[in-house]
Amino acid sequence: MITLAAGEEINPLVPHTAEIIVGFIAFTLLFLVLRSKVVPMFERAFAARTEAIQGGIEKAERAQREAQAALTEYQSQLNSARGEAQAIRESARVEGAALLEQMRAKAQEEAARITAAASAAIEAERTAAVVSLRNEVGSLAIELANRIVGESLDDQARQSRIVDRFLDELESQKK
């Protein structure tokens, strides 16, 4: 009010000493406070954040690398296991075939042996049967003849001759 005397012209571009002093002091004060207390703290937060993000990225990259390595290893293991299984199957197949062949040969041999033994036995039986048949047929025939002809043929010598003759006839007939 005091400064506003009537008619007094005021030039707003003229600075005010008190304000200039206060302006300097206030600005400097604010500058010092912000520089010492605020800027370093914010910078620290920014740096920590950058570091945290970078750390996170590196960690993720490492995990990915590890996963990739594990996958590769697993796949190679799987491949080698497959190869191994294939080899085992192959060798089993070969072995099995060989075993089968061996068994078959053995069986054939056995069969041949059995067949041979059987035929030999049959031959022996036949021979024995022929011999016994010859004797039996002889005596049966004589007895039959005796019955038919009667006592006339009691004479031993004649009897034998007749039989021989009969058999010879038989033999020749057979041939």
Next chain:
Amino acid sequence: MIRLATEGEGFKPPSAKDFVLPPIFGDNAFTTKPIFLVFLSVILISTFFILAARKAAVVPSKLQYAGESVYGFVRDNLAKDVIGHEFMRFVPYLFTLFTFILVNNIFGIVPMLQFPTMSRVSFPYVLAIITFFVFHYVGVRKQGAFKYIKEIMFMPGVPKAAYILITPLELLTFFLVRPLTLSLRLFANMFAGHLLLLVFILGGEHLLQGVIGLKLISPFAFFIGIVLTFFEFMVQCLQAYIFTLLSALYIAGALADEH
């Protein structure tokens, strides 16, 4: 108080007198409203940012985030983008400049305070003088006094004859025009903006005391006053930004080997 004095003698349009506020305590020139506002701004800004920055957490709280947004804006968009790799040295200065101007400007529309400190020309002068010394100091330190002055006076890549015209202009630009425009731009914007608000709001108030017809018009005056308040907010932010941006540009120019 001026408003009270004008009562009963017709409407006196607001003038430069409205910016001269008397001391609150007696005759002490250090107790005027603008001076209190300046100190208030220092306290507010310091408190806010100290609280916001105190924890410096990797995952920020809302308060820290708010502080960081302002700081990050000045740091990255003003300092880093304009100055380049040496920007970190100037971040505290530019940060102080921006927040100081911004808060003091916004005082112009804060209820109860309602006075933009920067409409007192002394404060823009102070800030412009500081920027003036900062960027010249940076230039002299970087290139040496002789080379720095020489580069200003004799811009490389200009025909010799043109120096007759360019050298005085350049000297004028660097030593007079830059600080003057820097401070006057801020001052004039705040001064004019405050005056505009005064016109509509005091005018509206005055109309309310008139006859019934005038009373009906006064709401329009208040409405325009409110719209202008929002407009003023934009101007206040913009001016803080421009002042800081130009300071950064001047520093960048002084740092560059050739300008």
